[in-house]
Amino acid sequence: MSLRARVNLIVFQTLVFSLLFALFGRLFYLQVLESDKYQDAAISIQSRDVVTPAIRGAITDINGTPMVVDLPGLVISINRIVIDKQTDKGVLILSRVANLFNLQYSDVYQRTRLCGELPKNNRAGCWNGTRYQPIPLVGGASQDDALEIMENSDFYPGVEVSSVPIRSYPSLVGENVAHVLGYVGQVTDEDLKNPEVNYYRNEVVGKSGLEIEYNQFLRGVPGVRTFLVNRKEVVTKEDKNIQAVAGNHLITNIDAKLQSGVEKALEAAVKRARASGYRGDSGAAVVLEIKTGRVLAMASYPTYDPSIWQKGLTVKQAEDLFSEAKGVPALSRPLQGLFAPASTFKSVSVVAAAAAGYPLNASYNCPATVEIGNRTFKNFDSIAAGRIPLDLGIAISCDSLWYQIAYDEWVRDGGLKPKPTANDHFFNAAKSFGVGQLTGIDLPSELKGRLPNRQWKQNWYEQNKDFYCNYKQRAKKADLTAYLIEIARENCIDGNKVRAGDAVNFSIGQGDTLVTPLRLAQIYAAIANNGTYYQPQVARAIVDVDGKVIKDFKPVVADNINIAQSTWDFLHKSLRMVVTRGTAAGVFSGFPVAVSGKTGTAQVFGKNPNGSAKDDTSWFASYGPTNDPQYAVVMMVSQGGFGASTSGIGVRDIYATLFGVNGNKIDSEKVIFPTGVPSTIAKVDLKQVAKKVDLTGVKVGGVKLK
Template structure:
């Protein structure tokens, strides 16, 4: 063999041995070093998980009374895989189910369609999960109807009945609390993508309100049983079995009895407005504990039955929730409703005037009208009160004296050519009270409100300049009036300027200023508290099923307004005068508890869907008792007319519930908090539910109710 041949053989042998070594090395790596990984992968291909959702934690009031709790119930679901296999794609079966439960076929069809299967403008009530999990159709169905389905399985192929925990609302005190509690819904594809939480398809999670804010505590841990199957889907063995762990309970600061009273008072105020000839389309009411910021009650009107999400939302119900004609019941007005605060804002203007150097203890002119440039700004009902002390002006809600003060300050700050050193006392006072900021309440979707200061005007101008400068081409035909065309011309030229009219309107809570009812309640709590105000809190504590404290939510100071004590003293005196001899005197006549407050009647620009002009917004903001303030109470009725006669009377009714007032006498035994707001954390008492619901032998969260 030649030398060359030997070399070639050696090279070939080396190559073969190298390949064999690499092959055996790879085999060793896969079978030994990485065996666990591939074993898991093989098992996962052959495994099937059966998930048992955990019992979701209860949400209770401040006394431990359940306001929402999981109770065992029967749920009728649709299996889309089975339905889609049928020749008619399940049309006959769905029609039979609709007939059985006295529902519209169109609603049943809509609920069983994936949202992606429907046009974007027609997805109300659609299914946002996948076709591979049961689609809940009817929650909390009766045993009789459930048995009809189970006993006639051949007539209802693809229809399943399961016993699962259902979110229930016992309403033991008659409370609704829908907007605060929120609701739960099925896990979506977006939820499943969350890398921080391992969700399962058939779980429910919080969607709004407290349910979503504290979902991590309420959710619990689902139970999982994993089975191994062969190619024919026959179970070969059980791989693991993890029991479900019930979620923790959330104790809130809401008092169910007070909440029910506030809801009734608000509804009565709206209906009173309608009886007086106003549209009265909606309203809100808030009760805060002044020294802690705890939300003791918060109501929105119109509201809705929170159980509709569990029973199965129809297309009509989904449309009604967001219908303007129905008052948009889905909107939580205490923290999402934005309204001009009107004369309730004059308390902020008092602080601004004091900072600007105005004497709060002297008299000012209250004419019927004031000429500002080319415009005439009129006092309420064009009434002149002559020269009066400022506290009397606050009590009778004189507008014209504030026109003069705010206009003078606008001129001092440079008018349309503002100085770089402009004081902007009115804007600064409003900012100190948090106007234009979030309150930080522990609920999702809160809106900020609006502080129309110089920066806001500049931002607004940049966004809208093109529209106003081309108004005749871009505006709707019905908006091409001489007045609106002139307004557009002015906005095109100097819409970024704070005009004199902006300044005087701001001082009386009109113009572009917007606040939520919750923010106004926080403002009046700060006034009562001499400048210290707290972050509003709904949650009190998280406790486990055994009552052990998991987390306590303590009061948090949001900010402190530092001004002279004499200014606070003036405000306290003036706001008490509103109730004793001012615009609120008639409503609170003979009331046995001293209350301080301020009326507000806000003019609203615009028209209703039927073309009628919008009515005024009714406000009453207050705190009490005057000498030892405990509660801040605010009510607002949209298109409700006068502040005193609509909202003022509603606020009086709330104080009657708080203090146990009947007629003009106090019955301490009927007071909501006879010994003050509880400072200790209550024990969750799920047994209270059994008094209203027949749950013999049923366990909820490990507790036998009877």
Template sequence: MNLPPVTGPGRGHRPGRIGLFIAQALSLALLLVLAGRLWYLQVPRGEHYQSLAAANRTQDLVIPATRGQILDSNGRPLVRNHTELIVSADFHALAEEKDGGDAVLARLADVLDTPFEELRQRMRLCGPEVSRPCWPGSPYQPITLAEGIEPRMALQIMERKEEFPGISAQQHAVREYPQKESAAQVLGYLQPVTQEELEARETLRTQFSGVDQVGRDGLEFVYDDQLRGTAGVRKLAVDSRGNVTGVVEEVVPKPGMHLVTGIDATVQQAVEQALSKGIERSKGAGYPADAAAGVVLDVRTGRLIAMASVPTYDPSVWDGGIDQSTYEKLLSEKAGQPLISRALQGQFPPASAFKVSSLSAAVENGAKLTDNYDCPGSMNVGNREFRNYESGAYGSLSLHRAIVVSCNTVFYKFAYDQWLADGGTNPVGDPKDPMVDMARGFGFGRATGIDLPNEVTGRIPDRQWKKDYWKATRNDSCKRAKSGYPEQDDPQHAAYLKAVATENCTEGYTWRAGDAANFAIGQGDVLATPLQMAVAYAAIANGGTLYEPRVAKALISADGKQVQEVPPVEAGELPVSDTTLAYLRNALADVPKEGTAAGAFGGFPQDKVAIAGKTGSATVVGQRESAWFASYAPADDPRFAVVVFISQGGTGGSAAAPVAREIYEAIYGFGPEPVDPAKTEVDIKSDEQDERDGAEQKQPKPALPGGEPPSGLPTVRPDGTVQAP
């Protein structure tokens, strides 16, 4: 009997086997995914999430280390630390106040005599949408609200703690410069570490709180890691609301090392004083002297004993942050760009001081040391007349005499003959360019490698440089060839500039005879720094070794137990024979006796310390002459190289050589007594009063007794005091 299917409300089709299988498979897959995810979180990523969980309960507070001092070769501080009182606030303590801490800040503003709004802004945490001033560090770090406060203010805060919850007054170390402006460009300065630096370098985040300072220039920059030391870390326990409940762990900071330099503070000040007086003398003679630089090197080691640039500035302007107007003044041409060190960042035509390289090139390529050479007042090179200084003519003379009287035409002829031998404007194959090669062999055209940042390379032009420069400037030259220089007041000068522009437009890529002639006397496109000149003359003095200059002499730990010496670094040898070097040294020794520097060294006791050197008078279109004197002493047993440069100061013999003389007098104790860096202003005024009262003048003491820099190192005692070597 067939019965009809049962139908009606609540009845339907039962799921088939396929549907049940799919449902079971999906359930199983979800369980497997969940299990896999749990395994991944608990096993491979377990430590990561454990650390995150711990971070929710603890916060690391970076404790900066005491920064090391920078000392001169006798242990006298060039940069040291001093403490000042600062007021800081606990971010969370103020945040818990009913009004967010406004009442506390208002009372604090009255005590500090500071606008309330300024304190409130300093309490804000920096972020993408928060403008300065704000707090760039961690909210667990005490937030600095005021620096350099008076003790009476700190006392009010500490005695009325109930009125200033979360506010503290404490001492804080800042940089101090006991030598004032001396060696400012060498020492450098500090600035706060930036948020970008913290984000870019993982290692910085373990060493900086976000408000600490790092070296931005000079020795502070190069030796920042050693000077800064190792920061400590205090691990704080915090609750869910961010309140500190205790200290979990603490690693004490390790103080930075002291940096001992080869600088002698007395010589450094003598150089700066001599440069300043030299500028004033040049101005008195009608020259617009605008800047100067001086370098003193130990020729036997390449150690820097002094390096000065005038005008200079007081590096304490960086303390507590520098305002925009002050920073702009440090870089302004009107103020003389005091932030820039002209000793290693200034590039100038080296003029006749460069002839030591040109003579070497001529002799090493065939010229005879025993021959005589014509020195007319002028000679034609290509289609131009090239003259001696003031068109002086000396007839037939030796190369020795050519250096002593600084005869240009002898060197023009050498350069012109070598240019012709290379094929002139159409050289065949690879031209020798011996003067270019020799200049590079003397270290010109490249950085010396000194342990200071931002050194420039100078310029040694050659045929390829000429082509590259022409390509870069051709359009402007061609425009000027058509338009001329209507802005020039002097029609003759404007016509000259237009003729130069026309020549550069049409054939500026060609290494012409005039380029070679100018090169030979350190003019034209040749540029050098005073530091490069000092390195070159030091190599002549020591027998041919080029050194990479070093300011640092050693690093000594804060307790004096660890010493890391900074050894001299040889950079190469002059490509000059011993015979040529000996001949050159003999010629340089006669320049201060009977040559272009004789007037400056009249009366100097050369029987005790003989000076060897070369003057230079550089000319630049549109400017007055700039003065050079590159030298070393003693001439018979050299120890120091001294180079002086005065921008638009006059001739080398009349402007730069007298400054060098004053530096040598300070080193050896022949001239007026140098100012002792340890003397106070009261001591100096007392000495001046004694002189006015007719008191017997003391015999000046040499800045470097025995004419030698200290051979040993200062001793740092366990208590932190420093003893001279």
């Protein structure tokens, strides 16, 4: 054999041995190192899971009274796989279901369509899951309707009846709490993609409010029975059987009786505004415990029935939830509504004035108007009060004295050419109270509000400069008026500057300043507590089904405003004067509990959908009792008119509920917290629901309840 032949043979043998080595290496990797992975994959192909959803934990009030709980119920679902095989694509079957449950066929059709099957502008009520899972149509169906379907299955192919836990809202003392509790819904494809949580198709999960914030605790662990099947789908054996584990309970700081009273007071305030000729389109109310930050009650108006998500949301209901004509009931105004705080903000301005060196015990001019540049700023109703003490100026809500102080400070800071070391006392005072920041409440989708300081003005200018500098080309024809063109010219030249008018409006809570009702409640809690304020908390504790505490939520200090005690003392005196001899004196006349607060009537610019000018926003921010502050109470009514006559009366009604006031006397048996807000964790009492909800005859797992 020649040398060349021997070399070729060696190369060939080396190649063969290399391939064999690679082959055996791969086999070793697949059969030894990765055997568990591929065994599971093989089993998954021939296995079928039967998932039993866990009983979701209850959400209770501070006393352990259930506000939302899983109860046995019958759910009617649509199997799209079966429906789509019908010659008419299920039209006849869906029509029969609609007739049986007195629903509109269009609603039934819409709710059984995948969202991707519908136009983007018409997806209200669509199904977020897949066609391979039952689509819930009616929750809490009656036994008669369920039997009608089950006994006539040939008449209703693809219509399924199942007994499952249904999220129920017993409303034992008339509370609604919809925006706080939130709602649950079926697992979506997006949920299933979450690598951190192992969801199953037929689970329900939190979608908003406390339900989503504490979903990991409330959810529980679903039960799973895994069967191995052959290629004919015949079960060969049971591979595993994991029992469902019920979710933990969430005890909140909400008091159900107080919540019910706050909701009624808020609704009455909105209706009172309307009766006075104002639009009164919405409102919010908040009650905080001052020394812990616990949210004892929080209401939003308009609200909605929280059970609609479980009963089956119609297309109209879905549209109404976000309809401006209906007041957007889905919006949680205490933490998502942004409004100018108006004169309630003067408490913050007092802190700014003290920091700037203005004597708080001095007297100041309160003229009818103040001329600043080429603009005239009017006092409320253009009324002059002469030279008055500052505390009286707070009590009667004089605007013009603040115009002068704010303008003087603006000039000292350099005006349109600000000093590099501008004091910005007003902006800094607002920042110390958290304006423009999140409160950190344990609820999703909170909005920050707006602190229109120099940085905000610069950011706004950079975002809008191009529009204003090309206003004539970019604006609508209807907006090409001489006045708006001049404003656009000014914004193009120096829209990033804090102008005198900006500073003046800021001092009285107008202009670009926006806060949520929750933030304002936190501000007044800080004032009552000499500068220390807490992060608002709805959750009190997580407990398991046996009552064992899993997590105890302790109060969290958000910040502490370090200023002279004399400034707090002045504020306390002034805010009490508002109620005794100022703008709220008539509202609280004869009230047996001493409270302190501030009215606010905020001007709103813009038009309603019908073209009418927007009415003023009504505010009342307060704390009480004055000598030993325990609660901060705030109410806001959008387009509600005057602060005192709309929201002031509403806040008085809330205090009446808190302290058991009947007429001008206190009924000790009706006081909500006779010994103070409970400091211990309550026991969850689900028996209270059984006393009110009749479950007789309801089947759970094939067994009738007695």
